[in-house]
Amino acid sequence: MTTATATQRNALGLPPALRTAQAAMQSAEVQEMLCRLSAHRLGICMPHMHDENTGEFQPLPDQLMQVEAGLEVSFRPAVAIAKQAGRFLPVAWVWRDGLSMAVCEMVQDEDAQDDGESPVKHKMPPRN
DSSP, X not given: OOHXXXXXHHOTTSOHHHHHHHHHTTSHHHHHHHHHHHTTTOOOOOOEEEOTTTOOEEEOOTTEEEEEEXXXXXXXXXXXXXXXXXXXXEEEEOSSTTOEXXXXXXXXXXXXXXXXXXXXXXXXXXXX
């Protein structure tokens, strides 16, 4: 699936802000940025969430952050996550006064050697 075919077919029912984001993906400027970002193993995302009752796409409000923990996604107040920066690894960014818009919750590896660097591990769901 190409960017153009996905955008043309699926973006019609989106809110205006998200339609703008989808349309921007077809511009030469954004495609050039994507190529440059890809050289750094980065990509482009469309910050969004879904209405809990209908499943419809919604823009991600500035005061919320997408949080992945235990392989589940939730949306939490950005200020609360910013106060716990050591617990979360930023994984997606938008220009919001230097804050990320999506993070993964991390855990400390108790088996790691105390050499000043601890391996980064994603918080996983409890196993039975």
